[in-house]
Amino acid sequence: GDAHHWRLFKPTGIKGDIICNGSLITTGSSNCIISNEPTMSESVGQTIKRTFTNATSTAKVADLSRDTIDPTPSGPGSILTTDHGVKVSDTDNWLKVSGDGTGPFLLEDQIAREKIHRFDHERIPERVVHARGTGAHGYFKVFDDSASKYTYAPVLTDPSRTTSVFVRFSTVQGSRGSADTVRDARGFAVKMYTEEGNWDLVGNDIPVFFIQDAIKFPDVIHAVKPEPHNEVPQGQSAHNNFWDFAGLQPESAHMVMWVMSDRGIPRSFRMMQGFGVNTYTLLNADGKRFFVKFHFIPELGVHSLTWDEALKICGQDPDFHRKDLNEALENGNPAKWTFAIQTIPEADEHNFDFDILDATKLWPEELVPLQPIGELVVNRPVDEFFPETEQVAFCTSHIVPGIGFSDDPLLQGRNFSYFDTQITRLGINWEQIPINRPVCPVMNHQRGGQQQHRIVKGEINYWPNRKNVGPPVPASEGGYAEFQQKVSGIKQRVRGAKFQEHFNQAQLFYNSLAPHEKAHLIAAISFELSHCDDPVVYRSYVTNVLSKIDVDLAQAVARNVGGPVPIESDVQVNQGKKSAPLSQIYYMPTKPMIKSRRIVILVADGFNAVEVGAVKALLGSAGAVSFIVGPRRGEVFPEGSAEVGVMVDHHYEGQRSTMFDALFIPSGKEHAEALMSNGRTVHWVREAFGHCKTIGAIGEGIAFVQQALALPELSFAPKLDRDDVTTSYGVVTAGKYGVVSAAHDALTIGAGP
Ligand code: HDD
DSSP: EEEEEEEEEEOOOOOOEETTEEEEEGGGGGGEEEEEOOOOSSSSSSSOOOOOGGGOHHHHHHHHHHGOOOOOOOSTTOOBBBSSSOOOOOOOSSSSSEEEEHHHHHHHOHHHHHHEEEEEETOOOOOOOSOOOEEEEEEESSSSSSGGOOOOOHHOOHHHHHEEEEEEEEESOOTTTTTTSSOOOEEEEEEEEEETTEEEEEEESSSSSSSSGGGGHHHHHHHHHHHTOOOSSSSSOOOOHHHHHHHHOGGHHHHHHHHHSGEEEEEEEEGEEOOSSSSSEEOOOTSSSEEEEEEEETTTTOOOOOHHHHHHHHHHTTTHHHHHHHHHTTTTOOOEEEEEEEEEEEGGGGOSSSSSTOTTTOOOOTTTEEEEEEEEEEEEEOOIIIIIITTTTTTTTTOTTTEOOOOOOOHHHHHHHHHHHHHHHOOGGGGGTTTTSSOOOOOOSSSOOTTTOOOSSSSSOSSTTTTTSSOOOOOOOOOOOOOOOOOOOOOOOOOGGGGGGSHHHHHHOOOHHHHHHHHHHHHHHHHHHHHOHHHHHHHHHHHTGGEEEEETHHHHHHHTTOOOOOGGSOOOOOOOOOOOGGGGGGGGGGGGOOOOOOEEEEEEOOHHHHHHHHHHHHHTTTTOEEEEESSSSSEEEOOTSSSEEEEEEEETTOOOOOGGGGEOOOOOHHHHHHHHTTTHHHHHHHHHHHHTOOEEEEEEHHHHHHEEEEEESOOOEEEEEEEEEEEEEEEEEEOOOOOHHHHHHHHHHHHHO
């Protein structure tokens, strides 16, 4: 059942046959190192990709198999046909009148016409926001029934259940083809296929939102999206309209701080927190109601790119986050999050100095602690992007019994918007599309509409009916029950009193950041405001917003962007409050790990192959993915071997240091000299160092690193003694024979901030 995987590379002098389940895979005559490190790489010997077995199957994956076709050479789907099933023998030539030359095309060629028609209609409207995204399957499970104090929803209380999920991560601003690593909030939308129906938790990687009332959504989105006259910029909020709006709509101040922090440029979708953002409610078996916020905390910690990396990767690999997710899953590294809730009893609703229904406010964990109750695991890539990731459709209004809404004015508007948008994007019967259909039975008297797939027998399509016995009949138990809430009031267009305060939590967030995080945030706002060429915009943002948050922040940004530098007495007093969980540092895994990290080994001809083999094996054993980059994508020859080379994954120009989390350079005199004399490889080291990445080097590799960095104060020096390992500024160096301990050191500091 479980697919196993070996990489073969040579030469090392280890000889032997590799046998799997009794079949000979290769013989020892070719000198191979064998490592069970999984990788997507096609080179460096042979790679057998993992297949997805029962371990990654869920009820939803099984349900989708009803519609999944896997054409095989002799099975169904092996022969090309038209959509009406007629076999096609020529799909390359339009039917023509043949004579001396190429004659006129014939419109009668219905095979060609069908092909073109289908192509012309391949696209559907992209999502009006969150158009760029990627999705995968997985499951959700609770640890125990501890949440039954708050809810009777089995998905949140029954530990014997494994609920299938589909998760889609996205950016907000850019269109479908935009780059992954732009500065933006990230969508974190989870569809849970529960036995009681689908529950869509449509969240972000940021716990608060730009606006309080859904009626402002078209305004904030128009402001951030490309400007109407020239459709510029793409995947950017760095333009006049966004900052104009943000300056005039101070309720956005808190979320703007988050997006401008390192949260706006995550290293990976797998390294982001997820937040339901809105306030929902839970209803327990005794009829008591609790307000609730939902959280996902990543196992790998919360990590970001640097801004310089993010900008470069936009061009070097616009699909960086998509590939990162799939690479991890295909290499058997599922992404995991702890699922936690914050709850507030109904009676305590008004006991806070902020309104708990205001989506521009979070609930500080010091006031409302997180209760971890379950786990979300994403472990299976999609089979085909369009039918799954593009057609998946979420609705905040889709909840299950035991979970309810609150009067959060953003959530109430969302509940209208999502269903509506799916009608435009996918048509009224969008819930019958395989990726969207529930895994529990669905039956009602809704009928017709475009793309109706369900065929319901019988003469009755209404209720009540003369037969009075259905089916379907209304459920006598288990039906969705709204909480019986008493409401009274005056119909008017207003917001509650506490909704008027906008800066306390923006201050709380800023104060809670580590010094480097504050520096990044100041640089990010400065970058964005520098892209605004209308002085009204950057001046008013400093005066109207930043001056209400913090004097250092406002002054630093004002100086950078040419805004009016406020004097201290004009700046609103910063309350000085902090909350540790608002800094990313809070989420560093207690035990550093490099699971699924991408580590590059830089080589030239004459490198030490034993070191490379040992380091690769060590990295693999810690779950990292390693790649060799050399002067050519072909054989590169190790020290003392002019005939048998090692196949490398990429050449120096094919990838950049920005694609990797750490860099290793083995020893080898000729190799080190070649690296030193090549501007591109010198740049590799400088850039990796500048991005605070761990660099490991051995023997002559150290001299190369030292020369490339030209930093005499680094305390490492070429040492050739066994076991001699030093670490300085994130550079780990070892004597020629200290490779194992050096690699080990690199592993333990490799997951640093
Ligand atoms: Fe939204 C998509 C998250 C407020 C209207 N939103 C969308 C997606 C995410 C969010 C993750 C992508 C879903 C997917 O992957 O298909 N949206 C949020 C969060 C919000 C929020 C966390 C604040 C708490 N959204 C919001 C408001 C409105 C919308 C206030 C409208 C009043 N959102 C939409 C939409 C989208 C959408 C237009 C576009 C595509 C879609 O729904 O399916 O209806």
